[in-house]
Amino acid sequence: MHASEPDADRRALLLRSARAAAGAAGMAWGLSPWPAQGQETARPDLHLELHAEPGEVSIRPGAPTRVWRYRTRLLQGDRAAVEDMAGSYLGPIIRVRRGQRVRIDLVNGLGEPTIIHWHGLHVPEAMDGHPRFAIAPGERYVYTFTVVNRAGCYWFHPHPHGRTGAQVYAGLAGLFIVSDDEEAALGLPSGAQDVPLVIQDRAFDGDNQFVYLGRTLEGAGTPSRGMMGRGEGGMGGMMGGGMRGMMGGGMGSMMAAMMGMLGDQILVNGAMPAVREVARRPYRLRMLNASNTRSFKLAWSDGAPLHVIGNDGGLLARPVQRAYVMLAPAERVDLWVDFGSRPAGSEAVLRSLAFDSGMGGMMGGAGRGLADGAAFEVQRFRMDTGPALPGEPPSVLSTIAPADPRVAVNVSHPKVFEPTMGMMVWGINGESFDMLAASELETVKLGTHEIWEFRNDAQGSMMGMAMPHSMHVHGLQFRVLSRTVARRYAREYATVSAGLVDDGWKDTVLLMPGERVRLLMQFRDYPGLFLYHCHMLEHEDSGLMRNYRVSA
Numbered sequence: 419m420h421a422s423e424p425d426a427d428r429r430a431l432l433l434r435s436a437r438a439a440a441g442a443a444g445m446a447w448g449l450s451p452w453p454a455q456g457q458e459t460a461r462p463d464l465h466l467e468l469h470a471e472p473g474e475v476s477i478r479p480g481a482p483t484r485v486w487r488y489r490t491r492l493l494q495g496d497r498a499a500v501e502d503m504a505g506s507y508l509g510p511i512i513r514v515r516r517g518q519r520v521r522i523d524l525v526n527g528l529g530e531p532t533i534i535h536w537h538g539l540h541v542p543e544a545m546d547g548h549p550r551f552a553i554a555p556g557e558r559y560v561y562t563f564t565v566v567n568r569a570g571c572y573w574f575h576p577h578p579h580g581r582t583g584a585q586v587y588a589g590l591a592g593l594f595i596v597s598d599d600e601e602a603a604l605g606l607p608s609g610a611q612d613v614p615l616v617i618q619d620r621a622f623d624g625d626n627q628f629v630y631l632g633r634t635l636e637g638a639g640t641p642s643r644g645m646m647g648r649g650e651g652g653m654g655g656m657m658g659g660g661m662r663g664m665m666g667g668g669m670g671s672m673m674a675a676m677m678g679m680l681g682d683q684i685l686v687n688g689a690m691p692a693v694r695e696v697a698r699r700p701y702r703l704r705m706l707n708a709s710n711t712r713s714f715k716l717a718w719s720d721g722a723p724l725h726v727i728g729n730d731g732g733l734l735a736r737p738v739q740r741a742y743v744m745l746a747p748a749e750r751v752d753l754w755v756d757f758g759s760r761p762a763g764s765e766a767v768l769r770s771l772a773f774d775s776g777m778g779g780m781m782g783g784a785g786r787g788l789a790d791g792a793a794f795e796v797q798r799f800r801m802d803t804g805p806a807l808p809g810e811p812p813s814v815l816s817t818i819a820p821a822d823p824r825v826a827v828n829v830s831h832p833k834v835f836e837p838t839m840g841m842m843v844w845g846i847n848g849e850s851f852d853m854l855a856a857s858e859l860e861t862v863k864l865g866t867h868e869i870w871e872f873r874n875d876a877q878g879s880m881m882g883m884a885m886p887h888s889m890h891v892h893g894l895q896f897r898v899l900s901r902t903v904a905r906r907y908a909r910e911y912a913t914v915s916a917g918l919v920d921d922g923w924k925d926t927v928l929l930m931p932g933e934r935v936r937l938l939m940q941f942r943d944y945p946g947l948f949l950y951h952c953h954m955l956e957h958e959d960s961g962l963m964r965n966y967r968v969s970a
């Protein structure tokens with residue numbers, strides 16, 4: 419299949435996939451966060467266009483920063499459902515209720531192919547934003563699907579092969595927030611007390627321009643030169659633009675193209691972190707790590723515990739309390755915070771604490787000074803002087819059945835997937851991304867559960883050093899069954915392990931050096947070819963991504 423696949427083929431594919439979905443509907447499965455799916459017929463509750471295009475925003479004092487962003491046109495539905503993040507390259511924030519039908523048209527106003535992936539959503543194959551569906555400049559891709567996910571904080575971003583890292587870094591990403599009746603009944607903090615915080619790192623040049631792998635984002639009129647030059651996204655090449663792009667930036671950027679891009683400036687919601695004035699009452703902070711490679715170790719600077727009420731796939735069964743929470747690229751965490759118990763005028767500071775990523779601080783070179791695992795401030799909150807209305811999180815949030823590994827067809831033989839590195843190319847079990855390929859191991863049967871084990875043993879090391887990965891599986895939410903770590907990595911692991919929140923439904927999981935993580939997955943409703951990959955985007959772009967096939 420080709421990036422400029424004609425519409426007729428795409429429609430045929432849509433129909434095939436919808437029919438297959440209808441066929442699969444009606445079967446009953448024990449462990450699932452969503453009801454069985456039927457065919458898309460009715461008119462959408464929400465219809466919008468997202469135009470991916472170059473733009474400019476003011477991020478730092480002085481010259482504006484050239485970015486790529488989604489410009490939104492609402493064609494049908496509630497205005498309040500789409501929030502443009504004014505003054506930010508990020509966005510929009512799309513808010514929908516579970517069960518709503520959406521139609522979203524991606525219009526490619528960039529100088530290279532792109533496609534959108536709805537991260538965490540359970541949607542049919544053709545709606546999932548696989549790189550083989552990448553559209554050429556000027557083309558349109560129509561997404562229509564019913565939102566079946568639980569209430570939670572999902573997101574969307576580009577996914578053209580070899581160019582995902584560059585396009586996300588240039589600014590393309592937004593939140594997709596789902597609500598439902600179960601959540602509404604809890605009376606969680608809402609409105610101004612429900613605050614999305616998208617955290618990212620960036621590197622700037624002296625002119626306030628983003629620097630990615632040693633190159634600067636070119637102006638709106640010149641999309642075919644420089645770091646954001648015409649990529650090969652969606653064309654099926656094993657080595658993407660990241661590999662080629664790094665050649666221009668010397669040794670440091672060559673390393674960054676393999677190890678991952680780290681910036682030295684933390685941005686919150688696409689802006690320089692600024693003190694945020696808050697009322698003295700409970701808040702809900704929905705945090706997404708939309709960084710290309712950097713992981714966060716979130717904690718309050720005064721040592722107050724974090725109350726976690728949700729993560730990737732929505733609310734947990736009940737709140738859990740942690741001294742700190744790890745947030746790997748693409749992971750989300752939903753925090754309940756009682757600013758009502760803090761004195762008027764006082765400040766609460768959310769920091770990322772130091773941790774040992776197993777890289778011995780080496781990645782600092784790639785990111786000009788802020789190593790992976792370095793400590794820094796993320797967001798400062800100042801209590802206003804209004805009345806204090808302290809509160810407590812609900813003790814029960816949701817009903818989530820315990821994960822029972824015995825439902826898996828391979829309960830006694832978990833499938834093993836291991837990040838590997840060979841000839842400066844990442845892979846999984848020794849195979850790099852191949853646009854249409856899925857091995858036998860990567861083929862699953864529609865309607866079954868399987869146990870997958872991601873292993874970060876010695877095979878994924880570069881120059882003898884294993885690194886963390888952030889493993890993501892498309893099209894579903896999974897359960898984390900267990901983690902084990904090799905003894906020789908115990909010391910590094912101890913700097914992060916208490917911050918892993920594996921409760922509830924997940925779609926992305928941090929895999930530390932020396933670690934093995936077992937997941938329980940269910941493949942239902944939608945046959946087809948889906949991705950699983952590392953969400954450290956330079957790893958993904960340089961091959962740490964594969965397909966899995968759900969066969970009917």
Ligand code: C2O
Pocket residue numbers: 535537575577748890892949951953
């Ligand atoms: Cu959020 Cu395949 O990615």
Ligand code: CU
Pocket residue numbers: 886887888952953954957958962
């Ligand atoms: Cu990785």
